[in-house]
Amino acid sequence: MSYPSNMQDSLNAVVAGRERRMSETFPRATADAKEALLRGFHPDFLADTFAALRIGPNSGDRTPRELALLLEADSTLPKMGTVPPGGQSPFPPTINQSKPDYTCDILIIGGGGAGCSAAIMADNAGAKVMIATKLRLGDANTMMAQGGIQAADKDNDSPAIHYVDVMGGGHFANTPDLVEALVSDAPEAIGWLEDLGAMFDKNADGSMKTIHGGGTSRRRMHTARDYTGAEIMRTLRDEVRSRSDITLLEFSPAVELLTDDKGEVTGAILQNLNLNRYSVVRAKVVIIATGGSGRLHYQGFPTSNHYGATGDGLVLAYRAGAHLAFIDTMQYHPTGAAYPQQILGLLVTEKVRSIGAQLVNSEGNQFIFPLETRDVVASAIIRECSLNKCITTPTAVQAVWLDTPMIEIRRGAGTVKRELPAMVRQFGRHGIDIAKEPMLVYPTLHYQNGGVEIAADCATNVPGLLVAGEASGGVHGRNRLMGNSLLDVVVFGRRAGVAAAKVAKERTGDPQLGLTHVERWRKELAAKGLGSEVKSPLLLPDYTRKSRCPALDH
Amino acid sequence: MAETGLVDIHIMGERHRVPDSLTILQAFEHAGYKLVRGVGCRGGFCGACATVYRLPGDYHLKFALACQTRVEPDMQLTMIPFYPANRSSYRLSELKGEAKEVLDLYHEMLRCYGCNTCTKSCPQDIDVLGYVAAIVRGDLAAAADISFDCIMCGLCVSRCPAELVKHNAALLCRRIYGRKLAPKSEHLARRRDEVKAGKFNSDIAVLKKQSKDELKKRYAERDIEPGE
Numbered sequence: 001m002s003y004p005s006n007m008q009d010s011l012n013a014v015v016a017g018r019e020r021r022m023s024e025t026f027p028r029a030t031a032d033a034k035e036a037l038l039r040g041f042h043p044d045f046l047a048d049t050f051a052a053l054r055i056g057p058n059s060g061d062r063t064p065r066e067l068a069l070l071l072e073a074d075s076t077l078p079k080m081g082t083v084p085p086g087g088q089s090p091f092p093p094t095i096n097q098s099k100p101d102y103t104c105d106i107l108i109i110g111g112g113g114a115g116c117s118a119a120i121m122a123d124n125a126g127a128k129v130m131i132a133t134k135l136r137l138g139d140a141n142t143m144m145a146q147g148g149i150q151a152a153d154k155d156n157d158s159p160a161i162h163y164v165d166v167m168g169g170g171h172f173a174n175t176p177d178l179v180e181a182l183v184s185d186a187p188e189a190i191g192w193l194e195d196l197g198a199m200f201d202k203n204a205d206g207s208m209k210t211i212h213g214g215g216t217s218r219r220r221m222h223t224a225r226d227y228t229g230a231e232i233m234r235t236l237r238d239e240v241r242s243r244s245d246i247t248l249l250e251f252s253p254a255v256e257l258l259t260d261d262k263g264e265v266t267g268a269i270l271q272n273l274n275l276n277r278y279s280v281v282r283a284k285v286v287i288i289a290t291g292g293s294g295r296l297h298y299q300g301f302p303t304s305n306h307y308g309a310t311g312d313g314l315v316l317a318y319r320a321g322a323h324l325a326f327i328d329t330m331q332y333h334p335t336g337a338a339y340p341q342q343i344l345g346l347l348v349t350e351k352v353r354s355i356g357a358q359l360v361n362s363e364g365n366q367f368i369f370p371l372e373t374r375d376v377v378a379s380a381i382i383r384e385c386s387l388n389k390c391i392t393t394p395t396a397v398q399a400v401w402l403d404t405p406m407i408e409i410r411r412g413a414g415t416v417k418r419e420l421p422a423m424v425r426q427f428g429r430h431g432i433d434i435a436k437e438p439m440l441v442y443p444t445l446h447y448q449n450g451g452v453e454i455a456a457d458c459a460t461n462v463p464g465l466l467v468a469g470e471a472s473g474g475v476h477g478r479n480r481l482m483g484n485s486l487l488d489v490v491v492f493g494r495r496a497g498v499a500a501a502k503v504a505k506e507r508t509g510d511p512q513l514g515l516t517h518v519e520r521w522r523k524e525l526a527a528k529g530l531g532s533e534v535k536s537p538l539l540l541p542d543y544t545r546k547s548r549c550p551a552l553d554h
Numbered sequence: 555m556a557e558t559g560l561v562d563i564h565i566m567g568e569r570h571r572v573p574d575s576l577t578i579l580q581a582f583e584h585a586g587y588k589l590v591r592g593v594g595c596r597g598g599f600c601g602a603c604a605t606v607y608r609l610p611g612d613y614h615l616k617f618a619l620a621c622q623t624r625v626e627p628d629m630q631l632t633m634i635p636f637y638p639a640n641r642s643s644y645r646l647s648e649l650k651g652e653a654k655e656v657l658d659l660y661h662e663m664l665r666c667y668g669c670n671t672c673t674k675s676c677p678q679d680i681d682v683l684g685y686v687a688a689i690v691r692g693d694l695a696a697a698a699d700i701s702f703d704c705i706m707c708g709l710c711v712s713r714c715p716a717e718l719v720k721h722n723a724a725l726l727c728r729r730i731y732g733r734k735l736a737p738k739s740e741h742l743a744r745r746r747d748e749v750k751a752g753k754f755n756s757d758i759a760v761l762k763k764q765s766k767d768e769l770k771k772r773y774a775e776r777d778i779e780p781g782e
Contacts, residue, residue, distance in 0.1 A: 031774060139594045139602060153745040156779065160757035167761075168773035176762045184754065187745040197646055197729025199698060199736065206737030217778045227703060230599050234706060235732070238725055242645060251590065273590050306595050342577050342624055346597050354781075395575075421703055425678065426598055429622055540590065543583040 002431040003339075003440075007391055013364030014401050014438055021358055022409065026366045034376050041379040041386065043443075044329050044478075049299045055521075055528055056318050057461075063327040064298040067311060071318050074525060074532035075518045076255050077269065095258075095513045100267065101279035104130040104247065105504035106497075107268055109254045109313065110289035112140025113229070113486065114469025116236035117493025118287050118500065119246050120196075125501035129246045130281065132270050134253035134290075134308045134539065138237040141291050141306045141470065142489055145229025146349035146422060147213065148221035149490070150483035151186035154210060157218040159183040166484060169215040169373050170449075170477020173326070178475035181456040182484065185491040190222060193490065198235040200224055211354045213482035215373040221483045226349055226422045229486055252279070253312060253539055257286060257320045257465070258513045265320060265464035266511035273539075282513055284504040285464055287496045288313040289489075292448040292470040295541040298330055301445040302345025312537035313471035317452045320517050322460045325473035326450025331480055334359075334377035336444025338399035340430045345444045348423065350374070350482045352402060352439075355419055356410045360401040360438070361389035367400075375479045378443040391440055399440035408435050447485060449476050458496035464503070464511075468496035561627040578620035578631060579603055592633040598622045601707030604677070607631045617675045617709045637708040639719045644726070651734030653692030660723040663689050665716040672710035672720060678703050682710050682720055689723060697724060698731035 003011055029037065039045055051068040053061050063071070106122050108115045111133030122129045131137065152162040162183040167174055190208075194200065201209040201223045210219045224231035240246055251273040258267040258280070267282040290313030294305025303309075318324060335348040353359070353370040359377070361367050361384045368380035384390055385398040392398055407416050416435040417424050427434045451473035458466040469489040476484060525532060561574045563581055570585040579596065582589060594602030603620035608630040620633065642659035649655050657663055663686060672682035681700055688696035701724035710720050748754070761769065 031770075135590075135594060136602060139600055144595045144597055144599045153739075153742045155741060158757065159749065159754045160761060161776070163758055163761050164769070164773055164776060167769055168776075172766045172769055172773075180758050180762065184749060184758065187742060187749055191742055191746050194732060194736075194739075194742075195647075197732040199702070199728055199732040202736060202739065204737065206739045207741055208739050212779070212781055217776045219779055219781075225702060227599070230705065231702075231728075234725060235729060238729065239646070241641065242643060244643070304597070306600075307589075307593050341575050342580075342622075343597075356781075422598070425703075426622070430624075540588070542588060543580075544586050544588050545584050 002437065004394060010362045010364070010391055014360050014403060017360070017364035018403065018406065021360070021366060022406065024366065026369045028369045029372060029376060034372070037376055037379040037383065041382040042375055043299050043301070043332055046299065050328065055524055055530060057321060057323045058327065061327065064330065066296040066298050067293060067327065069534055070296070070311060070315050070536040070538060072530055073534040073536035074522065075319065076535040076537070077515070077518065095280055097513055100282040100513060102130060102247070102281040104128045104281065104283050106130070106285050106287060106500045107132065107281050107283035108287045108289055109268060110140070110291060111137040112289065112291050112469065113142030113233055113236060113489030114493035114496070115287070115289035116240045117490050118289060118468055118497035119240050120236070120243070121494045121497030122501045123243050123246055125498060127501040127504050130249070130283070131240070131246060132249045132252045132254060132268070132281070134251070134312070136250050137240065137248060138233050139306065139308060140233065141309055142229050142486065143233040144304070144306060144347065145486050146226040146347065147351045148211065148223040148228050148483045149190065149232070149486035150213065150216070150220050150481070151190045151222060151487065152183060152218065152220050153187040153190060153208065154218065154220065157220050159186065161218060162186065162220065165215060165217050166481060167477070169481040170479055172477065174477030175474035177456045178454070181495065182475055182487060182491055185494070186487055189487060189490040189494065192494070193232060193235065196235050196239050198224065198231055211351065212371055213354060214350055214371045214377065215481045221354065223351065226351055226420050232486060232490070253537070254316060255537060256515065256518060257316050258515065259320060259517045260512040260514060261516060263321060263462065263517060264511070265462055266513055280513065282511060284507040284511060285466060285500040287458070287466045287468060287500055288317055288452065288471050289469050289493065289496070290471045294445045294448070298445055301332065301443070302336060303445040304333055304336055304345055304347035305445065308540065310538040310541060311448070312539065313467065314451060315536045317460065317462070317465060317467065319521050320462055320465065322462045322465060323453045324450060325453040326478060327473070329449045329478045330445060331374060331447035331449050332378045332443040333446035334374055334381055334443050335402055335441040337439065338397045338442040339393045339440040341393070341395045342430060343426060344397065346426065347444065347446065348402060348439060348441055352404060352420065352423065355415070356407045357402050357404045358406060360403050362391050362400070363389055373479055373481065381441070381443055393440065397442060399442045401438040402441045403438045404434040405436055405438065447480055449473070449478060449480055456495070457499040458492055459499065466496045466500055468492040561625055563625050563629045563631060565631050572625060574625060576625055578605055578618065578623050578625055581625045582620070591636065592620065596621045599705055601705040604634050604637070604707040604709050605631065606634060617677060619677045619707065622677070634712065637712045639708055639711045639722060641719070641722045646729055646733055649730060651730050653694050656689055656694065656723060656726055656730070659726060660719060662716065662718050663723055666690065666718055667716060669715060671713045671715065675709045675713045677707065677709060678705060680704060685724055686718065686720055689727060694727045694731055695735055697727040701728065
């Protein structure tokens with residue numbers, strides 16, 4: 001056995017209760033019970049971890065303190081006309097209007113699922129596309145999504161049924177136009193990915209193998225083993241690389257948008273992370289597809305997110321005047337790995353519960369229906385820990401059991417290895433055979449439910465600025481269902497690419513490049529007595545030993 | 555596997571003392587490195603943190619993902635930030651889906667002499683030689699299946715004496731399989747057509763007009779397809 005001896009009693013209770021639990025169905029929670037669970041235990045309701053914004057379009061709205069700090073911060077750019085200390089290539093004191101470093105129709109900031117989908121569609125439409133991405137192309141949360149992608153393409157299902165599930169999952173707060181776009185485009189998105197060569201799990205007759213996810217009323221989750229996001233991302237990335245007309249700049253995050261004197265977005269300033277050089281991009285349209293912000297470790301939670309998920313797009317858009325939506329709600333995935341410490345926070349895909357594993361407390365009892373929505377399951381786990389019906393790991397993390405051996409008993413030997421190869425590998429590296437032993441799990445910071453408010457064509461309230469994917473807000477309301485984020489990045493990435501190409505055609509002449517919005521922001525900061533010590537975007541989290549948040553186990 | 559002590563490791567020749575519970579990636583950060591290259595998802599999915607190392611008294615070069623591997627005493631570490639690998643250019647829509655096309659685009663696959671170094675260097679435990687053999691014998695379906703868990707870290711390429719770019723060739727096989735060889739899904743094709751014809755527009759228009767309470771009721775009363 002690979003668990004410490006002080007966990008053995010509890011582990012024995014899990015094993016002893018398994019036969020009873022095999023035939024036991026834990027009842028689904030009523031609407032009232034769900035509400036009580038959320039209000040009592042969900043991190044979104046921990047009032048003192050939130051702050052009200054004091055500046056910008058969302059003044060007065062509350063958001064986690066860590067995000068508020070960055071949204072209220074100053075630009076990282078030196079004041080106009082100054083030279084940054086130690087910079088090899090000082091930020092140009094004046095932007096050369098006639099000679100930007102790059103010119104394109106559409107600048108896409110971010111190279112994950114949404115950015116690549118947008119690039120392919122815009123390239124199809126004949127636009128001159130450039131992708132600037134902070135790390136490598138494809139280094140994004142998309143790559144890590146294991147569970148699946150929803151689409152109502154079976155005969156017993158329909159986009160309307162999918163619509164009701166999404167609205168219910170999002171607590172009916174979702175923007176209806178966005179949900180309509182999501183569910184209506186879903187079958188086409190799956191077909192498009194398959195035409196690009198993505199390998200979905202299928203039966204011999206070609207029908208899609210589909211499973212349930214938390215909160216779904218139909219089995220509409222399409223999978224590619226438990227590498228669904230990786231399969232989609234590597235396909236999209238390969239397609240982008242096959243298109244020589246798309247210009248790609250890696251290790252080049254945007255540090256500021258550029259605007260004209262009417263406040264319309266006209267490009268961006270990029271920072272080459274290898275050479276510490278800035279460059280100026282002129283574009284007729286900018287698409288922000290920078291993803292999420294889990295690496296800000298809201299409320300001190302571990303995260304399942306990619307290293308680059310620091311919310312840059314929200315910061316850039318906000319400073320340029322974009323309105324944000326639902327920034328007071330984050331998704332804590334109920335099952336992050338809690339043990340061993342080396343994989344703390346790493347996602348244990350919901351597919352594990354979809355195919356038959358139960359959540360069990362330290363006494364060996366079920367405490368929640370395994371496929372409630374994520375916020376409800378996460379709250380139930382936190383409640384169980386608050387009642388002390390949990391295991392405490394050697395690194396002082398509280399956790400409950402996820403009984404994976406049940407999958408093998410229910411569906412036959414070899415199922416775990418076949419359906420969950422990534423999970424088997426990750427736990428196997430640390431000596432835990434999940435086909436034979438349960439896992440220890442606790443909620444992990446997983447998804448940014450909100451973001452820049454968009455319309456169904458990805459337009460924002462700032463002309464020239466479109467947003468797609470996790471950086472946008474509205475489609476998932478206050479809680480996202482499993483399998484709708486991969487769908488979101490493909491559906492809205494594609495829509496953004498099409499819409500941007502159209503706008504680019506309509507915008508004639510060379511847009512004027514300026515930073516008046518930054519100057520305006522700085523005046524407003526000063527007027528409100530806010531300091532300029534904190535700069536944003538953050539770009540990368542600081543995990544070095546002398547970091548400002550050394551306690552984080554990431 | 556709690557932290558039980560400190561170990562000495564050597565990062566590019568420099569000695570650092572770190573907690574023995576850390577992964578290699580965390581050990582770099584503990585030593586003070588702020589990583590830009592050589593780091594990605596931190597969860598074993600992206601292949602950005604491919605690492606080689608040696609252990610004392612062992613002549614073997616060892617391979618790992620820095621985010622997935624725990625430090626060991628006196629590990630001699632370095633990172634491979636990016637390993638250059640040939641990638642052929644193609645448009646999938648213009649390919650016929652024949653095995654010969656993969657060998658035309660990656661003709662070096664025929665140079666494999668079966669040393670199996672690729673398989674030994676794979677952090678995903680993929681039978682790399684097995685899928686290379688499948689490509690050579692023209693079985694793209696097998697190549698796609700065997701290589702499916704590839705995270706494209708490139709460690710197999712770094713060690714190949716015949717200089718094969720296996721992970722890119724495997725990706726091409728999977729894309730050909732996904733588009734051309736996998737059996738077609740009739741229900742998906744039907745639904746794509748139905749959506750294009752606007753079959754569901756009115757249903758959704760009705761839902762969009764419903765009040766929150768009406769929608770809540772509908773949600774609470776929805777029938778749920780049984781699991782398996």
